[in-house]
Each structure stands twice: as structure tokens, then as C-alpha cells.
Amino acid sequence: MARLLPSMLSVVLSIGWAAAVPTSRSPNAGTFTIDTTRNPNYAPNGPREYARALAKWQIEIPETLAKFGVNRHSGDVAATPFADDREYLSTVGIGTPPQNITVDLDTGSSDFWVYSSETAQTDLGNRVRWEPAKSSTAEKIPNSTWWIQYGDSSYAYGNVWRDTVTIADISVPGAVVESAMDVSFQLSTDEDLCGIFGLAIGLNSRVIPSQPTVINSMKPLLDAQVFTSDLKWHAEGTYSFGGIDSSQFTGDIRYVPLHENAKYWEINVTGVHIGDASVWYLFNWSSIVDTGTSLLLMDDDVVKAYYNAAPAAYYKAKYDAWVYPCDTVLPDLELGFSHDNTVKIPGRYINYTALEGTVCMGGLQSNIDQGFSVLGDIFLKAVFAVFDYDGRRVGFANKVLN
Numbered sequence: 269m270a271r272l273l274p275s276m277l278s279v280v281l282s283i284g285w286a287a288a289v290p291t292s293r294s295p296n297a298g299t300f301t302i303d304t305t306r307n308p309n310y311a312p313n314g315p316r317e318y319a320r321a322l323a324k325w326q327i328e329i330p331e332t333l334a335k336f337g338v339n340r341h342s343g344d345v346a347a348t349p350f351a352d353d354r355e356y357l358s359t360v361g362i363g364t365p366p367q368n369i370t371v372d373l374d375t376g377s378s379d380f381w382v383y384s385s386e387t388a389q390t391d392l393g394n395r396v397r398w399e400p401a402k403s404s405t406a407e408k409i410p411n412s413t414w415w416i417q418y419g420d421s422s423y424a425y426g427n428v429w430r431d432t433v434t435i436a437d438i439s440v441p442g443a444v445v446e447s448a449m450d451v452s453f454q455l456s457t458d459e460d461l462c463g464i465f466g467l468a469i470g471l472n473s474r475v476i477p478s479q480p481t482v483i484n485s486m487k488p489l490l491d492a493q494v495f496t497s498d499l500k501w502h503a504e505g506t507y508s509f510g511g512i513d514s515s516q517f518t519g520d521i522r523y524v525p526l527h528e529n530a531k532y533w534e535i536n537v538t539g540v541h542i543g544d545a546s547v548w549y550l551f552n553w554s555s556i557v558d559t560g561t562s563l564l565l566m567d568d569d570v571v572k573a574y575y576n577a578a579p580a581a582y583y584k585a586k587y588d589a590w591v592y593p594c595d596t597v598l599p600d601l602e603l604g605f606s607h608d609n610t611v612k613i614p615g616r617y618i619n620y621t622a623l624e625g626t627v628c629m630g631g632l633q634s635n636i637d638q639g640f641s642v643l644g645d646i647f648l649k650a651v652f653a654v655f656d657y658d659g660r661r662v663g664f665a666n667k668v669l670n
Contacts, residue, residue: 301508302358302373302436314621314629315587321561321633321642328636330588356499356559356645357460358507361434362445363403369396371463373507374560375533375655378471379416380482381446382463386427388450395459398447405441406431414446414475424451428475433482435509440486444479467495467559469657470531493657497559501617501649503670517652517665522609526660533557533655533662537641538606540570542577543599543615549573554640557653557662561644563620564613565635574601574632578615587629594619594628601632603647611664613650620646 322328357370362382369382383392385399400406412428426449433443466473466481473481487493490510498516499505506516524535534556540549549570571590575581577599581592592598598615605611620631631646654663 301506301513302360303504303506314623314631315589317562317620318587318589318629318633321563321565321644322636330636356505358465360465362398363400363431364405365403366432366434367396367398367402369398369462370460371465372461372560373465373467374558375467376556376558376560377464377466378468378481378483379414379446379464379466379473379475380433380444381414381416381424381426381448383451384426384447387448393459395462397462398445400429400431400447403431407442409444409479412475412477412479414473416474424448426450428479433486435486438486438489438509440482440489443482443485444473444475445482446473446475464560467655468532469526469655469660470529487657495655497648497653497655498667499559499645499648500670501614505649512654517667519666521652521654521663521665522605523654523656523659523661523663524605524609526662527554530660534640535605535662537603537643539604539610540566540573541602541604541610542574543601545577548604555643556640557643557648557655559645559648561642562631562646563642563644564618564632564646565642565644566632567641568634568637571632571634574599575630581630584627587623589629589633591623591627591629594622594626596628598630603643605664609664611647611651613647614669617646617649 356372358373359368359370361368371380371382383395383397385397385401387397400408407430409428409430413425414428415423415425417423426447429445429447430442431445433440433445467483471481472478486509492511494512495507495509496512496516497505497507508516512521527534527536534554537553537555538550541547542549551567553567575583575590575592578592578596580596581590581598583589584591596619598618600612600615601618602610602612618631620629623629635641650669652665652667654665656663
């Protein structure tokens, strides 16, 4: 449980933080940027996204949330995301010539799987699919399969191929591509999303027998084994690989080490500050930085304290979530990673979606006492983030907020 202590001094960009080494965009393939585009059919569904965030991280879903399209389930399942209202989409090419496929770049998983010409027709809808027969470099890996079981009891499985994967200016020959033969109904409702591109640091893929992940195949081709995210609030953003573009942030980058032997981008949050309060909540809380989760999940005590600072906010049992009148001005939320490393999330970023009439649901919700937080897109929109494979650390920097 968080301890409420006297105010912790917020020192902004002080001496002693590790500075970024600016890297201009290289004319060769070793450094590149890929844009994120806003899903044209994006319509936030707060309860459903909350339920799926819990399911992804193996947190049992409350009964009241189950009716929003995610079933209750517990057990050892793959931590791989999928939400039919994914906000950020990016395009990669598969094959020779490249076939452009829209994917979710996800730091909370490691597999690269896509809908393809092998996918059952009932699962495809009108989405774009990868067609191995149209690629001169596609090669099926014999006697190899993949299977993913999700926290909401949904699933996907299929065959395994090698093909050239093209991301912006870089081509990865012989990359492992997981082709979906069958996908459960829960995963097939968003026809704009055609696959998942995993960027976790230490997870093995779900391929049997084991094969290298695409990110592990790509890293040796990069100028530096880092990538960055610059997601935007209500706007398009970018991911950059192989270098750090100094034009995307202000001041210095402050780095936080990963947990020892971390498979995810898992770090510690050490404090929380709410609005104009004169106090901080201080603790040492394990937190996973996840581009594949839309919401921000934190300890229940912190969530209650936050919404208690928001006029007229209340807990609504119908959704197992915190809600408020849509004209409420939410307070800012500041997360601390050390005494001189903080990130402030504007209150307007936490105002996630309207539910019914004039009632809105916040993007900060409880992790249901799971012992770790999930720093999803609500957090990442407010910060420039660096994911450093070599240094096993995550860096944060301020940026101009829209």
C-alpha cells in the first residue's frame, strides 16, 4: 500500500541525468522512423478496453466487465494484446515485392503474427491480408506451428514462414512471420488491424520449435539497438528505430533500469503526485511500459486518491470503473521514477471516453491488487520514451504536448 508522505521535491531536468546522443536520420537503413496513424474507425469503448487490459496481463476480470465482450478466465496465458478499438496503427511490408500490412507495434509481446491467405475466410472480413504465394522470398518452415491463448479465452494459431519484412527503410531478410490459420471471434472484429508486431525485450515467441523473433533479427541491422515512441494525444505519432531524434523531445533523457532478467519493459515507479496537492504517494511499485495497452492501470489506493481529487467522480459498479460527469476537469497526474525523474500526465489525457449520456470514464483504472502497474498509452502520450535493448533500460524525456 502506498504511504502518504510530505511533498517530494519535483526537480525538472536537473544535472546528473543521462543525456541522449542525438542521431539524425541516417541515409542508410540503420536508422528509420515509422509513423503511427490513427485508426479511422477508432471509437473508444472504455469498459471493453479496461477488460481487455486486465485480460492481457492475466488479471481476472470482474463479472460486471465480462458482458462487454471479454470473458472471465484465469491461468497461465500469453501476455499478447489485441483490442478491437486500437488507436494507433503502423504499416510494415512483408514479402518481395512488399505487401503492406497494418499492425499494432506492441512492447508487451514478442510475436509477429498476421492475417493471411491461410486464414479462415470467416475471420478475414474486408481486411488486408498477407499472401505468401505473391512473394518470391516466402518460405514455409516445415513442421513448425504457433499458438497463442489470450487472457479472455480467445486464441489464434497457424503456420510459420520466413520472408523479408520491410519497416520504413530497413529490410529484414528471412524474418519469422506467423500466419494465422484460425482466429477466434473476439480477435477478428477490427478490420483495420491486420497483425501484431511484438517489441518485448526478453520474451520468446510462441513458435514451436523455437525461432528468433523479428525484433531480434532486426537489431543487428540498426545503428543502435534502441527504438523510441512519440505517441500523441488525438494525433498521429511516430516510432523511431536505430537512433534517437533530438527534435522529438526537449531537455535530457532520464533513464530507469529494467528489473533484473526482465522479459517486459519493467521498471519501478517510486511516487505519485496528484493535481496541486502538497503531498506525494511514495512507494516502490513494479510497472510495465506497454504500447499495446491503451489504459493506465495502477494500485487501487492511487486510483481512489486520484478520483477523490476530481469533483463529482465516483466508482460505478455497472462498469467496475471510475466515472465522472463529462464536463469534469480532471487533475494532472505525475509519476516519479526517482527524486529527479518525473513525468506529468495532463488531466485531459486521462479523460478517456464517454459512456452514456454525459457520463465519462477515465483512462486511469485499478490493477485490482495485482502487484504491478501497466503504463499504457495514456502515459506514453505524455512523454518521449526510449527503449534501450543494449542498456536494458527505459528513458523518458519531456516533449511539446498537443
